[in-house]
Amino acid sequence: METYCQQTDRNSTTLIIKPFTMSSNVHFTKGKGIRLYTPQNDEYIDAVSGTFNIALGYSHPELVEVLKTQLEDLVHVSSSFTGELAQNVLDSILDHAPEHITDGWMRDIIGSTANEGAVKIANKYNGKNEVISLSMSHHGQTLYATSISGNAFRRKSFSNTLTTQNGIVPAPYCYRCPYSAKGAPACGYLCTEAIYDYIQYSSSDNISCIILEPILGNGGNIVPPEGYFERIRKICDELDIVLIADEVQTGIGRTGYMFASEHYNIQPDIITLAKGLGGIGIPAAAILYRSEFAVLEKFEHSYTSGGNLLSLAATQKTMEVVSRDGFLENVRENGTILGDLLNTLKESYGHIIGDVRGIGYMWGLEIVDKDGAPDVDLANRIIELALTDHKMILRGSRYGFGNVVKVRPALTATLDDIEEICSRLNKLFSKL
Incomplete structure (x- = not known):
C-alpha cells in the first residue's frame, strides 16, 4: 500500500487534493507557534502564517481551550436564531474599527463572500451596479469575486462565465509604474487619474463602488504611496461612489495596526475581514460599514455556516488577544x-x-x-x-x-x- 507521501506526487492523476505551489512531498501533522512538524517530527518554520490566516500561530492555547468548550456546548444553530455571542463579537470588532464604522454583518465565513456581500450592500445602497478594482488585485475565488479581481491568474479560465460591470484601473505599483513615472507625488498620482479617465471614457456612468486592498497582497505586496488613498477618497466623494476596503489580508493586526484602513487614512464606507479573524485557521469573516449602509435584509446575504458558533468563539478570543496592551x-x-x-x-x-x-x-x-x-x-x-x-x-x-x-x-x-x-x-x- 502506498504511503501518503508516495501518493502526493504533483503529477499524480489520482490525488484528490494536489499541491498548489509546492512540488515537495512534505506534509504536516502538528503545529505550534510558527512551527510545523512532520510525522517524523522534523521541524519547519512557517514564515507565511499558513495562507496568511494563522494570525496567532498554530495551536494557540487560549483559542484551543475556547474552541474545546464551544464544541462541548454547541457547534451550530440555524440562521433563524441568533444570540448574544454574535452581537458581542461584532461589538468587539467595531470597538477597534475606524470611528465612522459603527455597524456590521457576520453571516459570512470566507473573504470571497464577504467581498461579494460588500458589493451587494453598495449596489443596494445607491442603485448602481458597476465596480472599479485595481489591476493585480485579488478579491476572492467565487465567480463574482474572481470577476471583480484585477488579475489574470484566476480570471483567464472563466472570462465569459459571469458577466459583470467591472472596470480595472492601474495599481499604485511605483516600483514598476505603468506610466514609467518617477514616483508619487511628483507623478501627480497618474494611477488615480486613470479612474477619472475610465469613468469618463469607458464606463456606463453607473459606478457603484471602488474596491481595493490597502496593500495588494497577492498582487505582489504592493504598498501604495503616501497620499494615494486621500486621492481615492476625494474621487469617491466627488462622484458619489462607495469605497470598499478589502482587509481580508491586512486586517486584525497584520500591518501592526488593527485596521490598515485607519493607519493609511483610507476612510472607507465598508470594510471586509476574514483570514486572520479566526486566529488559528478557523474560518471567519465579517463586513463592517457606516450605519447608513445597513440596507440588507437578513435573507439577502446569508450562508449556512456563516457566523457559526465555532467561528464566533475563535473570533472573540482572537480580538481579545490582539487588543491586549x-x-x-x-x-x-x-x-x-x-x-x-x-x-x-x-x-x-x-x-x-x-x-x-x-x-x-x-x-x-x-x-x-x-x-x-x-x-x-x-x-x-x-x-x-x-x-x-x-x-x-x-x-x-x-x-x-x-x-x-x-x-x-x-x-x-x-x-x-x-x-x-x-x-x-x-x-x-x-x-x-
Whole structure:
C-alpha cells in the first residue's frame, strides 16, 4: 500500500487534493507557534502564517481551550436564531474599527463572500451596479469575486462565465509604474487619474463602488504611496461612489495596526475581514460599514455556516488577544526590525532582490534578473529551496508578475523567530 507521501506526487492523476505551489512531498501533522512538524517530527518554520490566516500561530492555547468548550456546548444553530455571542463579537470588532464604522454583518465565513456581500450592500445602497478594482488585485475565488479581481491568474479560465460591470484601473505599483513615472507625488498620482479617465471614457456612468486592498497582497505586496488613498477618497466623494476596503489580508493586526484602513487614512464606507479573524485557521469573516449602509435584509446575504458558533468563539478570543496592551506595538516594533533585516539582505543580494516593501508582519521581496526584470523562475526556486534545504515555508505571488516572495509570520512571532527567518533567507541567497 502506498504511503501518503508516495501518493502526493504533483503529477499524480489520482490525488484528490494536489499541491498548489509546492512540488515537495512534505506534509504536516502538528503545529505550534510558527512551527510545523512532520510525522517524523522534523521541524519547519512557517514564515507565511499558513495562507496568511494563522494570525496567532498554530495551536494557540487560549483559542484551543475556547474552541474545546464551544464544541462541548454547541457547534451550530440555524440562521433563524441568533444570540448574544454574535452581537458581542461584532461589538468587539467595531470597538477597534475606524470611528465612522459603527455597524456590521457576520453571516459570512470566507473573504470571497464577504467581498461579494460588500458589493451587494453598495449596489443596494445607491442603485448602481458597476465596480472599479485595481489591476493585480485579488478579491476572492467565487465567480463574482474572481470577476471583480484585477488579475489574470484566476480570471483567464472563466472570462465569459459571469458577466459583470467591472472596470480595472492601474495599481499604485511605483516600483514598476505603468506610466514609467518617477514616483508619487511628483507623478501627480497618474494611477488615480486613470479612474477619472475610465469613468469618463469607458464606463456606463453607473459606478457603484471602488474596491481595493490597502496593500495588494497577492498582487505582489504592493504598498501604495503616501497620499494615494486621500486621492481615492476625494474621487469617491466627488462622484458619489462607495469605497470598499478589502482587509481580508491586512486586517486584525497584520500591518501592526488593527485596521490598515485607519493607519493609511483610507476612510472607507465598508470594510471586509476574514483570514486572520479566526486566529488559528478557523474560518471567519465579517463586513463592517457606516450605519447608513445597513440596507440588507437578513435573507439577502446569508450562508449556512456563516457566523457559526465555532467561528464566533475563535473570533472573540482572537480580538481579545490582539487588543491586549502591547500586542500590536510589538508587531510594529518587530515588523520594523523585520523590514530592516530584509533590506540588509537586499543590500547584500541586490542582483537578486530588486525591492523590499511592507509594514508590520506583511512583507514582500521582489525577485529580479540581472537586468532588473521580474524573475519568476528564480522566485519559484527560492520558495522550493526554502522548503527542501532550509525547512522554511514561503509563498509567492501568482497574481502580479509572479516574482514576489512573501514573508508574513504569525503575529505572535518573537524577535528570535524573525531573526531566524532572516538567517535562513541569508543562507539561501548566499548559495544562489
